[in-house]
Structures are given as structure tokens and as C-alpha cells.
Amino acid sequence: MIGTHLAPGYDMDKSAVQALFSFGFFFLSFLLLRLTSGRLSGNKKYQARIVRIRREPVKAAPCKQSA
Incomplete structure (x- = not known):
């Protein structure tokens, strides 16, 4: 939207200005x-931690075979 509004004022191609702003904001992000x-x-608040250790193995659900 920025490129569409600014391009006519600077006598530039709308698509080129849109592409420049898109790549610019992409790299800025x-x-x-x-x-x-x-x-x-x-920050320890955002780091993973172990909450619980399971003692018994997790059983996989049985596979359904199609005939």
C-alpha cells in the first residue's frame, strides 16, 4: 500500500516501489x-525446562491397514 501511494508522486513504477518496500520490511523484520x-x-523465563519424566513407555496407536 505504501508503494502504491508513493510511486505516482515520484514518477516511479508501482510494482518496483512495492517490491522495494516489501524486501525492506522483510529484512527489517x-x-x-x-x-x-x-x-x-x-532470560530463563523463555528457556525450555523438563516438567515431568514419564516412567512407562508410550504405546503407539495400532495402524489400520486398508485392503
Whole structure:
């Protein structure tokens, strides 16, 4: 939507401006994820932990064979 509105004002192709904004926001989201994941990975609140250990093995459901 941003590219559609800005392209005519700068006399540019709408598709090219849309593609530039799409890739720009795509890479910006990767950058933000990279920055926040490093900060959150050190927080024990967001780390996996073992809650319970099962003593008996889990039985698989029987397979139905088609004839």
C-alpha cells in the first residue's frame, strides 16, 4: 500500500516501489528478530525446562491397514 501511494508522486513504477518496500520490511523484520532473540535467549523465563519424566513407555496407536 505504501508503494502504491508513493510511486505516482515520484514518477516511479508501482510494482518496483512495492517490491522495494516489501524486501525492506522483510529484512527489517529479520534484523529486529535477531536483536530481540539474543536478548530473550538469556532470560530463563523463555528457556525450555523438563516438567515431568514419564516412567512407562508410550504405546503407539495400532495402524489400520486398508485392503
